[in-house]
Amino acid sequence: MEGNNNWKYLIKEETVSGLTTLLLDIKNNHNQDELIEKIKDLETQISKLQKTKKYWLVWEMEKEPEQIVLDCQRKLPILKEVKDKFLKSDESWKANILIEWDNFHALQVLNYTHKESIDLIYIDPPYNTWNANEWKYNDKYIDDNDTYRHSKWLNFMSKRLTLSKELLKENWLIFISIDDNEQAQLKLLCDEIFWSDNFIANIIWQSKTWSSDAKGIDTITEYILVYAKNKLLPEFTKNADWYDKKRYKLRDEYFSERWPYYLDNLDRWWLRYHDSLNYAISIPDWSSIFPNWRSEFLNDGWTWKWWRQKVKWWLENGYIIFKKSKSKNNWWWVYYKNYLYSDNEGNLLERWTPHKNVISNLKTWDGASSIKNIFWFHVFKYSKPTELIKYFIKSVNLPKDAIILDYFAWSWTTWHSVLELNKEYWLDLKFIICTNNEWNICEEVTFERIKKVSKGYSNDKWAKTEWLGWNLKYYKTDFVEVENVQLIDDKQKLELTYKAWEVIAIKEWTYHEISKTPYFQFFENNKKLVWIYFIESSKWMDQFKNTLKQLSKSKNESVIYIFSYSEPEYSCKDFNVPNLRIEWIPEPILKIYKELNKKI
Known part of the structure; x- marks a missing residue:
């Protein structure tokens, strides 16, 4: 320690780093006088820090850690298809994805299958109101008697927002519905996760006209926080809803x-x-x-x-x-x-205004009524109207084949909105939705809603709606049990590879299984062929190569996933197949799970 004058630790800026460095010095230092001087200096800085006004979000994170998150230290999540819930609306190779189970597990899997691949996220998380039976933390309902309910909610949300941020493409957005119970805290949390520079808007939505039990000032609004992954990159559309629809209401062939x-x-x-x-x-x-x-x-x-x-x-x-x-x-x-967009000379006009951060023409009742039309009774008292979600999606200039994610999809409004937009504007939007099955809501309500809407449903005694189409794959999360996710043995690696084939099929959008043997497995869509080679052995490789060569002739692209305990030695030249890509498993999956567990 002699000659070391750099032992003043800036606790105010880097508390953890300063304490860690100090402890290392203490372990290696035997000069008691110098130690006493350092401790006094540390006490002085702590005293100053306590008097300093702070501006950041602080909550009791470790008072009661979330058990689902802790379980992921010894469980590797995978997906298993529920085949009897496959909805086939047409003969195309395309399919949307539903994942039933806790969304934390689903987001972990999606970080492998769809990292930086999602164009837009909309979520409607629990509002953490005073109502009992609204949401659970560690299998217990949170109510107004829980003094740590705000901390638990923030702990719950921060982990899921952190995971979902990694899924967004660099140039797109997340929309988050919330009300006054957590809006202020959520804004600070999102400033921390997405960075305050990427804040886009706090949309005020007049969700109702009045409350029968209101006293004093009636709260009739909710909020939608909007953040970008990079604020400079999203492209917003022209506001097509600014004009007077009661006046401009006629249409013709032009x-x-x-x-x-x-x-x-x-x-x-x-x-x-x-x-x-x-x-x-x-x-x-x-x-x-x-x-x-x-x-x-x-x-x-x-x-x-x-x-x-x-x-x-x-x-x-x-x-x-x-x-x-x-x-x-x-x-x-x-x-x-x-x-609206043509003058009396026949010239096209550029009439538009920016999207506003106030929405007043859509109400919660519209969403509840929409669901009632499907089931003939009120399933939800409060549900977002499809037109609201459609407005968010239409507000940004998404690609025609954009992927929309909703991981609090209890009412499936996002899914319904996407299908309607596809039908109305001839789009090819895809969706991934995640929800738990609390009170059998996924199987008995949300899944039934998608069945009815996909195939067309009677919304009263005389009318039948038009079908909205699209195929759906229904998955549940499953797990590979391990002792420690950071230390996986070879047997567990092989087990993960055998069980992860549906995860790979989702990643490559190849849902049709051609064949499966104990040694390899084949999937396809109309343009791509995907193989998984399960055994780190050359014994079956010749047969594998011959099958691969025959099947790949009719495809534009081929992908091989090769199991290996270390990085495989094979290259594309070894297979003599055009437009071939080789991936290694299971290490890339494990790497993502390990990184996520460290991050959260």
Whole structure:
């Protein structure tokens, strides 16, 4: 320690680092006078720190650790398909994914299958209200008698938000519904996880019009916090909902370009009358009409709004419409169309405003009613309306085949919204949803909702909705038991490889199994072929290569997952197959699980 003058530890900035360094010095230092001096200095810094005003979120993290998280130190989560719940709506190779079980386990698996692959996340977590039976922590319902309920909620949310951040692509967003019970804490938590610089908006949603039990000031709003992984990268769409829908409500064959329109009379009375605007227009009954329903030229002060050449162009391009009078024989009304995105010269307009952080035209009751239409009774008193989730998705310029994730999908509103958007806008959006099965809600409510909506359902005694399609794969989490996730023996590595084949199929979007032997397994979609080679041995490799060569001829891409205790020696040249990619298992899966367990 002689000559070392750098032993003042900046506890204020780096408390843990300072204490760790101090303890190391204490272990190696035998000069008691110097130790006493260091301890006094440390006490002085602690005293200053206690008097300093702090601005960060602090909660009791270790008062009661979450058991599900602790279990992952000795359990490796995998996914197993529930085959009798496969929903097949068409013959395509595409499928959406439902994962039933705790979302912490699901997010761990998705960190292997979909790391930096998700385009948008929407979640509706428990609000941590004073209501009993709302949410559980360590298998116990949290109520207002629990003095650590805020800490438990933050502990619960911080781990899941940390895991889900890794799933987002660099240029996309997460939307989080919340109310006043945890909004302030959640904002600080998200500032910490996603960084405050990536905060986009706190959307205020008027979720109801009034409360029957309100006293003093009636709370009728909830919030949606919006964060980006990188605030500079997301592209927002034009706000298509800014205009007056009661006025611009008519559509025609030009809607995709000109958008909706309203009608206005083509003739009018002018103070500045001019003969050039007083002329005959041919109408559908092959006669002619002058302004003010006249059948002949007359100066009564009435004219057409535009000159003859312009009206002729309007007639040829669908801007004029004729309507026969219901009250007067042989009378015709002549209207022109005022399009939202086209002026009277036929030029397309750029009319739009930014999306606002206030939503007032959608209510919780709309969501509850939507679900009631499906089941014929009220399943949920509070449920987000599909139009709300659709608005969030439409607010960003997502790719047509974007992947949407919801890992608090108890009512499946996100899934329903995605399917409706696919149908309305000819998109190819995919979804991954995760939920537990508390009170059999996944099997008896959410899964039933997707069945009904996918295939079409009767929403009253006479009407049947149109089917929304898409296939669904239903998975539950399973586990490979280990003593310590950081120390996996060879037998457990092989067990993980055999059990992880469905995880690999999800990662590659290849759900159709061709064949399986004790030594290798094959999957495919319409463009890709995937193999898993289970044995670290050359004994079966020749047979494997021959099968691979035959099956790969009809595919654009081939992928081999080779089991190995260490990095495999094979390369693409060893297989003589075009467009081949080789992956190693199970070490990349284990590496992600180990890193996640250290991080949380």
